[in-house]
């Protein structure tokens with residue numbers, strides 16, 4: 001039996017080795033990444049990459065829960081972290097606990113939520129009651145309407161000071177780690193040096209203790225426009241289109257199916 005990576009094991013990576021993480025919401029992707037990542041995130045980015053929604057705001061807790069269950073049953077060793085979607089934790093501590101507890105019941109080992117100092121009380125409430133929390137600060141996609149777009153964070157000294165304070169606040173509250181998104185390198189380096197919990201970067205430079213990206217982005221399955229911080233490792237979209245085109249051609253020409261694909265026909 002393969003044992004899953006635990007939260008204390010993730011925390012122990014700090015200053016020892018890089019933490020590798022990717023997102024997944026489906027069984028095939030979860031199976032493919034499981035041997036290679038320390039944790040897998042069922043991100044609310046599923047709203048955009050799997051459901052074609054314009055942002056992450058309208059995916060429901062139930063949908064994240066179903067994808068969490070799919071990923072959990074398709075993996076053996078990666079630690080499972082599920083995003084608390086917009087509206088499932090901001091209302092009250094009780095709501096946050098109920099939502100996070102539900103994700104744990106569906107196979108998550110931990111949850112991620114967006115917010116720094118403003119979410120410290122929630123992080124403390126959950127983590128002290130057995131629900132490990134990964135905080136997410138800097139560029140927070142659930143604040144897209146407040147930000148007026150997806151803009152890199154921490155450029156002004158005031159913004160940098162706020163993000164630095166957020167990192168310290170989530171650590172104090174008991175977060176086991178913190179995602180830094182779209183943060184300037186100097187600030188990411190400073191925060192990573194100052195806090196004792198691992199920093200997981202996405203568009204936040206190699207200074208972080210680990211990296212995460214959206215799997216569809218690195219595989220070329222999320223369209224032409226990807227953020228600057230994405231590196232493309234494959235062009236699966238082109239492969240998929242070619243395969244489907246060939247199939248359509250074969251059906252129309254009669255080249256498929258062949259005898260070996262048929263029942264009650266002797267294949268030669």
Ligand code: KIV
Nearest residue numbers: 023043044045213214
């Ligand atoms: O939803 C998501 O994909 C995320 C990123 C940090 C990868 O939150």
Ligand code: NA
Nearest residue numbers: 043044045083
């Ligand atoms: Na997310």
